[in-house]
Amino acid sequence: AQKVTQAQTEISVVEKEDVTLDCVYETRDTTYYLFWYKQPPSGELVFLIRRNSFDEQNEISGRYSWNFQKSTSSFNFTITASQVVDSAVYFCALSTIIQGAQKLVFGQGTRLTINP
Amino acid sequence: GAVVSQHPSWVICKSGTSVKIECRSLDFQATTMFWYRQFPKQSLMLMATSNEGSKATYEQGVEKDKFLINHASLTLSTLTVTSAHPEDSSFYICSEAGATDTQYFGPGTRLTVL
Numbered sequence: 001a002q003k004v005t006q007a008q009t010e011i012s013v014v015e016k017e018d019v020t021l022d023c024v025y026e027t028r029d030t031t032y033y034l035f036w037y038k039q040p041p042s043g044e045l046v047f048l049i050r051r052n053s054f055d056e057q058n059e060i061s062g063r064y065s066w067n068f069q070k071s072t073s074s075f076n077f078t079i080t081a082s083q084v085v086d087s088a089v090y091f092c093a094l095s096t097i098i099q100g101a102q103k104l105v106f107g108q109g110t111r112l113t114i115n116p
Numbered sequence: 117g118a119v120v121s122q123h124p125s126w127v128i129c130k131s132g133t134s135v136k137i138e139c140r141s142l143d144f145q146a147t148t149m150f151w152y153r154q155f156p157k158q159s160l161m162l163m164a165t166s167n168e169g170s171k172a173t174y175e176q177g178v179e180k181d182k183f184l185i186n187h188a189s190l191t192l193s194t195l196t197v198t199s200a201h202p203e204d205s206s207f208y209i210c211s212e213a214g215a216t217d218t219q220y221f222g223p224g225t226r227l228t229v230l
């Protein structure tokens with residue numbers, strides 16, 4: 001079964017702290033994609049990153065970085081020097097083929113609050 | 117990434133009425149669009165996959181006759197909530213699948229049924 005687990009329901013930190021959002025996934029597929037999306041209070045889901053199962057290189061984009069480890073089925077997301085604007089709900093998702101159709105399986109989300 | 121719009125952004129209706137939500141792909145011809153619903157403080161749940169020119173594929177437990185999906189063109193998919201009831205109040209979000217299997221989401225429509 002395809003499953004994504006974000007064990008941290010809510011995280012609250014003070015501005016400028018580093019914070020890591022955990023994501024663990026389950027899949028029997030050998031080819032799959034992992035995603036992170038940000039959902040600010042406005043509600044729109046903003047695409048952050050896509051990673052395929054064959055690419056385990058870590059990625060850095062500004063203050064954001066992602067650590068993909070197939071050995072532990074994890075795809076963690078770190079925000080360095082957090083800012084108030086980073087406050088949002090973050091979703092980790094797994095893209096897979098279910099009954100011949102591409103589908104996204106979402107984790108429960110982590111609500112991140114950055115306090116000034 | 118792709119740009120997706122939704123209309124309306126919010127709607128309030130009386131119980132028993134039907135509501136139509138539009139999802140438009142503004143810069144990409146999307147043969148496939150997806151419809152999700154999200155209850156407060158919960159994750160997104162896929163309702164159906166909308167395929168241009170053919171019938172939508174609904175997820176288990178989603179009533180086809182209640183949530184009518186039409187994908188008549190490559191840039192427009194519509195979701196009609198028929199005979200809406202208060203329990204249908206939710207946040208409805210559409211997405212389109214880009215060329216790289218990445219889904220880009222619309223801004224969502226908040227439906228409140230009184």
